Amino acid sequence: MQFKHVTVDFDGPVTILKLDHPEVMNAVSMEMLGGLSEALDAIDDRKAEVRCLVITGAGRAFCTGANLQGRGNAKPGGRNNAGAALETAYHPFLRRLRNLHCPIVTSVNGPAAGAGMSIALMGDMILCARSSYFLQAFRRIGLVPDCGSTWLLPRLVGKARAVELSLMGERLPAEKALEWGLVNRVYDDAALMDETMKLAHELANGPTVALSLIRRLYWESPGNSFEEQLDLEQQLQREAGSAADFKEGVTAFLEKRPAKFKGK
Template sequence: MLPILFTIEGGIATITLNRPDKLNSFNREMALLLQQKLDECASTKNIRCVYITGAGKGFCAGQDLAEVVDPQGPGMQRILSEHYNPIIARIRNLQKPVVAAVNGVAAGAGANIALACDIVVATQSASFIQAFSKLGLVPDSGGTYMLPRLIGWQKASALMMLGDKIAAPQAEQMGMIYKVFPDDDFVNESKKIAVTLAQMPTKGLAYIKHVLGNSMTNNLEQQLQLEDEFQQKAANTNDFKEGIQSFLEKRAPQFKGE
């Protein structure tokens, strides 16, 4: 059984974490294959949105601890440098929107991979856990970067130190995730978001992702300059021309991601 399932349909690449008997916890094979599929998403022109979810009852329980304690395993340093850090970098550098469809528990690295995505939605019954402290570890996979920027320093500090289990509705309320859907409607509603994104101006969305990401470290003057630079890039795309033309002609735009 492949640890990653991958399909392309209607401009959407669906990546399914597929170790359901282990709540989709990561081992080396799964981590390296996910990187490979993210690279394929980056290089395939007709992919205009990436949708990441989990098989079975969970999204991702983080690292498979059996691999950590295996004397023949990769070891903690390689797990971070060769597994999780490259995954986070690929998600953030991907010039296409990435949706995390959290269908169950997202713990440890699984939670932080979800939070690295551009839009995070979850089922009503899903939960998020910064589980690291209960093992004497430090949050990784970009968690110490993303979480305080999403919910603030104080809440992030408490969740990381206490390891509280946060139900999806609470995560939505505190701004950790975008939206929660009822379990029965989740697949349809979360896919609607991916469909919408796949039909939008892909380059423009990539520029939003880039400019927004830099806003976390830029001062105001730097950010204004960056907005100016990327607004000019956006104004030179074919999709911008189509957007203007469709507005003038009072019709729905037909964006091609160019």
């Protein structure tokens, strides 16, 4: 399926969403954000079939941040609301990813800068090509980090490293990102997509009702007290336990066979 600067392909229960504007290294424009919204609509329409989402980039980049040519740069004597597009386009997209019904694997095949870094970090599993890198590029153009990076980064790598990445604007290579605990796995460039699809299919063939609830638990955990999190675990465990996948999982365990989960 083709949308504006975005393609969506279906590989059984795995859906691949590709940022597809390689001429500008997949920099995000308003047109691409519109395409992303339409792509998520298409995925929602096939919710029962889509059990894992892979996000990657076309060409040699994952996403190099906002397309500045389309950002409405400030003009001499004029004013520029650099945050307007965040409220109207970026934030709705990020919220939809956060609330997606299935696991997300981001396959970082090249540079992930600015907003592109934030999109990459929305993955429940973040896989990287060895040549890829991350960059908090905002300070280079006199802006502050956005797209949730100031929420995500301190929780992933700690305040000191998050602030350093943002203040210094230096590249963070994939291997160092792995060492810091920012990403899950690093592969040779040629092996990245094969390994991504292998992992995505493993997730897609799992108990996706429970996997979706696991996503929710970890997204809500940072804002909850210990008691609130215990209550949420109880609530979601009850929900998971009422799914057919739980019955199948227990039956398969007792019968000493692999479980055949249906995501129901």
